[in-house]
Amino acid sequence: MDTPSSKKFTLKLGTGFxxxxxxxxxxxxxxxxxxGRIIDHIYCAGLNNRPNWCTVNRYMDLSDxxxxxxxxxxxxxxxxxxxxxxxxxxxxxxxxxxxxxxxxIVLNELCVGLIDTV
Numbered sequence: 001m002d003t004p005s006s007k008k009f010t011l012k013l014g015t016g017f018x019x020x021x022x023x024x025x026x027x028x029x030x031x032x033x034x035x036g037r038i039i040d041h042i043y044c045a046g047l048n049n050r051p052n053w054c055t056v057n058r059y060m061d062l063s064d065x066x067x068x069x070x071x072x073x074x075x076x077x078x079x080x081x082x083x084x085x086x087x088x089x090x091x092x093x094x095x096x097x098x099x100x101x102x103x104x105i106v107l108n109e110l111c112v113g114l115i116d117t118v
Contacts (some may be wrong), residue, residue, distance in 0.1 A: 006041050017043040018056040020070045042070050048075060 010017045014081035020030040042054060 006043075010043060018047070018050070019043055020068075021050045022054050022056055022068060022074050044070075044072075047072055065070055 007019060010019070044051075049072065051070040051072050054068065056066045056068050085108075
């Protein structure tokens with residue numbers, strides 16, 4: 001979804017999400033060796049300030065998408081403990097690379113899981 005369409009969509013949802021504006025790229029999709037429209041976005045809610053920076057990493061060749069990273073000052077952010085307890089089982093990560101961060105997985109176990117999914 002391009003940037004104007006994604007902004008319209010989030011406004012329709014009424015969630016109060018804010019788009020973290022990417023500063024170093026106009027697009028993040030390859031189309032025959034050219035960069036097309038931006039299709040990956042970072043949206044946030046509940047933060048009082050804009051991100052310090054939000055950039056596209058053009059040198060990471062993981063797929064046809066370029067990863068977007070952002071950084072916020074979270075010193076003043078307070079998350080109520082009651083909300084955390086209510087939502088503790090609802091946190092979901094759709095990051096397919098999180099398995100690489102888990103250091104306690106045995107290598108054979110990791111390979112078996114990889115072969116099963118491919």
